[in-house]
Amino acid sequence: MIAEFEEYLGKIEDEAHQERVRTVLNWVQETFPQLEQRYAWNQPMFTDHGTFIIGFSVAKPHMAFAPEGPVMEEFADQIAAAHYNPGKKFGRIKWTQDVDYDLLKQIIAFNIADKTDCTTFWRK
Template sequence: MGTQAFASVEEYLGSLDSVKAKTLRTIITFVLSEFPELKAKLAWNVPHIHWNGKYLAGLAAYKNHLTIAPWSASVMETFKPRLQGLVVFKNCFHIPVDWSMDEGLVKDFVRARLAELD
């Protein structure tokens, strides 16, 4: 049995349980409202935020956590001290499915990635 292919970010979010969908939707909506030049689209069957055709970050839901991947090991390294208490890898970090979004962290994270892409 293969993985379901999604046609849109909304379809992906609609396939999740309500808690996971709400958390990811909150992050995506916040980022797009704070940075209107960014867009959300589906890539590799999960939601991604992109700018001028370049990927800023991907988001995905798993059984017991959500993942944010900035497509940048240097951004991850810079933000490690601010990600205390979360599971952090070289290219991504996990957040709880019911994460209370840290708006300052998300804004700074997006700004850092945009600076890198500019």
Template structure:
């Protein structure tokens, strides 16, 4: 059965169990509060954060974890040591569904991605 298409970030979040929705919403709210020039929307049917049409961050919910993607293999490589306690892939890492946001890590990842974009 195909997954339904989501019209908005709120629509995506409402499809999740409350714990996953709360965690993702907290990350999105933190990011937008720290970086007011960014905007959230649905791309590839998951929540994404953009700056002037460029991808800055992607988030997704799965059965047993969430993923956090700074849309950059270079940023991921630069943060490899700090991400050591997470399951790390080439362009994303897994976070627990009830993750207490590591605000310094999120802020630093976004600053690195924005610098890479020249913003």
């Protein structure tokens, strides 16, 4: 884990929440070892060939995953089925909910494939 991720994690006051985010970040890196870690906009994120794939953040009631708006639309039914609270560009996983790693894997794999030829950080 890069030092900036550890610094970010250290700011999460609840130890259980801190450990959960660490587990998810490590899972992403182990599952998609080709992704690069980046810390920007005050959140840990993962990129592929310089393009954004997914970012994570925390708030008092939840952990959020942000794969960009088009991906949220693509997976709207699955996100709803997981009972996650969707936003336009991110989803919220309550601390009391399980992390659906299969869904995260599908979202990340979709973004990697969809942005194979993307030459910008964000979708245009």
